[in-house]
Amino acid sequence: MPxxxxxFAPPPEVAAHPAVAATTRLCADxxxxxxxxxxDPGRGVDPAHPRALAAAGxxxxxxxxxxxxxxxAQRVDxxxxxxxxxxxxxxxFVVTQHRNPQADSTSPIKGVAAGAxxxxxxAARHRPGLAAATTLAGIAVAHIRRPGAPAVRAEPAAGGGxxxxxxxxxxxxxxxxxxxxxxxxxxxxxxxxxxxxxxxxPGLRVGTPAPLAVMGGxxxxxxxxxxxxxxxxEVLLDVDAAAWTAADALRTADTRPATLGLLRxxxxxxxxxxxxxxxxxxxxxxxxxxxxxxxxxxxxxxxDVPAGERTADxxxxxxxxxxxxxxxxxALVAARAGSATLLTSPEQRWAREAMFHLVQGQTDxxxxxxxAAFAAS
Ligand SMILES: Cc1cc2nc3c(=O)[nH]c(=O)nc-3n(C[C@H](O)[C@H](O)[C@H](O)COP(=O)(O)OP(=O)(O)OC[C@H]3O[C@@H](n4cnc5c(N)ncnc54)[C@H](O)[C@@H]3O)c2cc1C
Numbered sequence: 381m382p383x384x385x386x387x388f389a390p391p392p393e394v395a396a397h398p399a400v401a402a403t404t405r406l407c408a409d410x411x412x413x414x415x416x417x418x419x420d421p422g423r424g425v426d427p428a429h430p431r432a433l434a435a436a437g438x439x440x441x442x443x444x445x446x447x448x449x450x451x452x453a454q455r456v457d458x459x460x461x462x463x464x465x466x467x468x469x470x471x472x473f474v475v476t477q478h479r480n481p482q483a484d485s486t487s488p489i490k491g492v493a494a495g496a497x498x499x500x501x502x503a504a505r506h507r508p509g510l511a512a513a514t515t516l517a518g519i520a521v522a523h524i525r526r527p528g529a530p531a532v533r534a535e536p537a538a539g540g541g542x543x544x545x546x547x548x549x550x551x552x553x554x555x556x557x558x559x560x561x562x563x564x565x566x567x568x569x570x571x572x573x574x575x576x577x578x579x580x581x582p583g584l585r586v587g588t589p590a591p592l593a594v595m596g597g598x599x600x601x602x603x604x605x606x607x608x609x610x611x612x613x614e615v616l617l618d619v620d621a622a623a624w625t626a627a628d629a630l631r632t633a634d635t636r637p638a639t640l641g642l643l644r645x646x647x648x649x650x651x652x653x654x655x656x657x658x659x660x661x662x663x664x665x666x667x668x669x670x671x672x673x674x675x676x677x678x679x680x681x682x683x684d685v686p687a688g689e690r691t692a693d694x695x696x697x698x699x700x701x702x703x704x705x706x707x708x709x710x711a712l713v714a715a716r717a718g719s720a721t722l723l724t725s726p727e728q729r730w731a732r733e734a735m736f737h738l739v740q741g742q743t744d745x746x747x748x749x750x751x752a753a754f755a756a757s
Contacts, residue, residue, distance in 0.1 A: 384651040384668035388644045388675065390459045399450050402436045403460040407467040415468035417597070419729050421589065424597030427556045430475045433464070434513035439478055447486065448512025454683050458637040465638035466645030469733040470597045472638055473740075474518075474553045481517040481561040481575060482510045484617055491627035491687055492619060500615030502575040506559065518557040518578060520548035520603050524621075525628065525743055530565035532605060534572045540612040542572055544583070548603040554578060554586060555599050561616060562603065571624050573617040574610040583608030594732035630687045632743050633694040635678040635701045639737040643671050643705040646730050650712045660715045667708050674701050699749025702738050703757055709734035 394400060410432060417423040433439055441457040443449020450456075465472040485503040488494060509515030523531035523546075532546035544564045551560060560578045563571055580586065587602035647668045654661030678701060681694050709731040713720040720727035738750055 381665070384647045384664055384672075387668055387672035388648065391455070394453075394455050394459050397452060397456045397459075399436075399438060399441050399452050399456050400459050400463070403438055403463045406432060406436060406438070407463055411464070411471050412467045415470070415726070416724070416729070418468050418470040419594075419597055421592070421596035424599060425470050425474050425553075425556065429471050430516055430553075430556060433471075433475055434516065438464075439475055439482075439513035439516075440511060443482075443486065443511045448508065448514075455679070458640075458679065458682070461637040462641030462644060465641035469638075469642065469729070469736065470595055472641075473595055473598050473736075474556055475516075476638065477518040477553050477557070478510070478513060478516055480519050480521065481506075481559065481573075481616065482513070484561070484573065485510050485575075489617075489619065489624070489627060491630050492623045496623035497617055497619035500573075500618060501613045502616040505613070506575060506616075509558075515559060516553075516557045517559040517561055517575070518551055518553040519561045519563075520551040521561065521563040521573070522550050522741075523548055524563045524565065524571055525625075532562065532564040534564035534566045534610075536566075537609060541614070542566075542574065542610045544574065544605045544608045544610055546605055548605070550590075550600060551603050552595070552598045552600045554589075554601045560603075562605070562610075564605075565621065566618075569621050571617075571619050571621050572610075572615060573619070574614050575616040576610065576614050581608065594729075594736045629743065629745070630691060632741050632746060633691050633698065634682050634687075635694070635698045636737065636741065637682075638740075639701055639705055640675050640678060642730060642733055642737060643675070643701065643708060646705070646709045646712050646734070647671050649727075649730075650708065650715060653712070653715050657715070663711055663715070667704070667711060671701075671704055671708065674704060695745055695749045696752075698746055699751075699753040702750050703753035705737055706731075706734045707757060 411429055414426055418425045437450045438460055440449035441452045445451040485507045489497055532548055534542040534544050537543050557578045559575050562574045583606050585604040590600050651664040654664045678697055713727050713731050716727045
């Protein structure tokens, strides 16, 4: 019978890829040892670590070589994300923000008709830096997923550009990133994405870091915008709101590779613990088999099936994997017993990170799928 580690092992050509080797090395030597500190609000993610990942090409794995990336296949990218998220949730979460502005500046928006969006001047200006990740970006966009009155409004400014007013509740990586992409709703039913320096400016009040039970070291702050001017040159995208929302529903339907990385890590640790305790070994085997089967399905949907197909299956799967990750992390706590709750133990951190994977990029339909999975388990 294969071990959990074998069940989750990538195909040999993926394991041998230089990006995977570089991720493994950085995780073991640099990011893993700092993970307890990165989780701690008083210390936090070391700003040098996202830069080290970027310098190794690991924030540009799928970007073509000609644009400063590694030009690797999606399966390689997925493997690097799984390894990083299974090593340090906080570092993964800071760098994952970069993916949206990078994608939005470098390629057409998937699932949105070309006529429904316009790239602004900031796309061409920042494209090389974002693609190669020599310029790091964060985002404040989750509020445009909420129905009802816009949380951040964009009014056209006299002489071009926009004036932004409202509250963006979440912005991770403040002080680590170079640029921040802020989404706002226009009076004509469009979303404007401004790409501005991650720095104080008139009309922008940066709140104190949120007092978080997890991801406390990710420098996550609220942004209060009070008639903040955005120059026309700072606009990255201007997109039809309904078209963006429809495309976002397809994107958020998929299981995040990071969740799979955490699931894999806790199951491998459970199996290691089970080497000395047969009753733990059985649980690790059962959860490992289920987890590996769900992961294979998630990989197939993400990589092989075009977006827009089998959306209901993707959402159901995302709910089931989130639930299994929470259950597996808690099984590890139960198996480790009291010492798992020491702040020096990784088990309590992984249990909190599993909780976080429930809410990251959560939409109403994803939340329903998660609740259905909890009800069924
Ligand atoms: C530690 C942390 C860091 C984060 N960092 C970032 C970041 O850097 N950038 C960023 O953009 N976001 C960030 N987020 C936001 C994260 O992606 C959101 O938590 C997630 O999208 C859920 O949204 P919400 O928390 O605003 O919850 P809610 O407002 O409850 O929304 C959850 C979802 O439910 C749906 N919904 C809400 N109300 C209704 C309703 N009345 N009717 C129907 N559907 C509804 C919406 O689709 C919404 O997306 C962060 C969150 C956390 C916890």
